Structures are given as structure tokens and as C-alpha cells.
Amino acid sequence: MARNDPRLGMLGAVELFSECSKKELGQILAVAKEIDFEAGENICVQGEPSGRFYLILEGSVAVKRNGRTRATLAVGDYFGEIALIDGQPRTATCTAPCEAHPSGSVHSAGPQYAVTSDASALTNSANAAAPAGTTPVPPA
Numbered sequence: 001m002a003r004n005d006p007r008l009g010m011l012g013a014v015e016l017f018s019e020c021s022k023k024e025l026g027q028i029l030a031v032a033k034e035i036d037f038e039a040g041e042n043i044c045v046q047g048e049p050s051g052r053f054y055l056i057l058e059g060s061v062a063v064k065r066n067g068r069t070r071a072t073l074a075v076g077d078y079f080g081e082i083a084l085i086d087g088q089p090r091t092a093t094c095t096a097p098c099e100a101h102p103s104g105s106v107h108s109a110g111p112q113y114a115v116t117s118d119a120s121a122l123t124n125s126a127n128a129a130a131p132a133g134t135t136p137v138p139p140a
Contacts, residue, residue, distance in 0.1 A: 005029075010055055010076050016084070037096035044080065046093045053080040054094070062097040072097070 008025045011017055017025060034057070037043055044050050046065060054061075055078045063071040063079065070092065073079060079094055 007055075007057065010057070013076065014055065014078050014081070016053075016081050039096055041096050043094040043096060044090045044092075046091065047089050049087075049089050050080065050083050051087060053084050054078060060097060062095045063092050064095065065092045 005026075007029055008022055011025050011028060012020065012022075017028065020028070043054060043061060044052070056073055056075055058075060060075075061073040061077070061079070062069055063073060073094075079092075080090075082088065082091065
């Protein structure tokens with residue numbers, strides 16, 4: 001992975017990973033995958049279980065809670081971090097409204113593109129990258 005990979009900066013801007021070195025961010029990206037989503041495709045659905053984190057690399061994502069649009073996320077935005085921490089069901093439905101590239105682990109599919117990772121892989125990477133003396137992230 002190139003040192004100037006823009007995904008490193010995007011991932012490093014996520015509060016959960018802000019204390020990680022470039023090497024540690026690279027390790028997290030190594031266990032992530034890019035996924036493309038088609039326009040109108042649900043990335044995650046409110047109330048359903050999921051242990052994935054998404055970082056949007058291209059496009060946008062519509063966030064709906066109880067059927068009402070609450071936000072539109074764009075490149076560099078992320079969602080799913082709560083699922084990594086508490087393992088609870090999704091609190092909102094996220095949909096690819098137009099061409100985009102969301103990243104949850106690190107990549108996504110279709111016009112929507114995201115980086116995605118499952119909770120266990122990111123938890124292991126986050127704990128390995130955590131500064132000494134910090135509390136480990138519990139597995140999802």
C-alpha cells in the first residue's frame with residue numbers, strides 16, 4: 001500500500017482511529033475490503049444486526065431512521081462505528097442514493113463505494129494499534 005494512499009488520511013480522520021500511526025492504519029486497511037453499491041441499494045437496515053464499519057470513498061449515502069431521512073453522508077464520512085463497539089442492531093438504514101463508493105471495512109461495490117471491515121478484524125487491528133495503557137475494544 002502506497003504511503004500517500006488517500007484512504008490512509010480518510011481512515012485516520014475517523015475519531016476511532018485518530019491515534020493510529022500510518023503503519024497501523026495500513027494494517028486496518030489490509031483487513032478491509034472495498035464494496036460498490038448500486039443506486040437505491042440498502043447498505044445496512046435499521047434494526048438488523050451488523051458488525052461492519054463503512055468509510056465512504058466515493059459518492060454519498062442517505063441515512064434514514066424510522067423511514068425519515070436524517071442525513072446525507074459524503075466522501076470521507078463514515079457510519080457503523082457504533083456496531084463495532086457495542087454489537088447492537090443498526091440504528092438507521094443507510095442507502096446508496098446515487099453513484100458512490102462507501103467504505104466500511106475499506107471498500108464497497110457498485111456506484112456506491114465503501115471500505116468495510118467486519119467487527120472482529122477491526123477490533124483486533126484497533127486493539128493492536130491502541131496506545132499502551134488504554135482499554136481494549138471488546139469484541140462485537
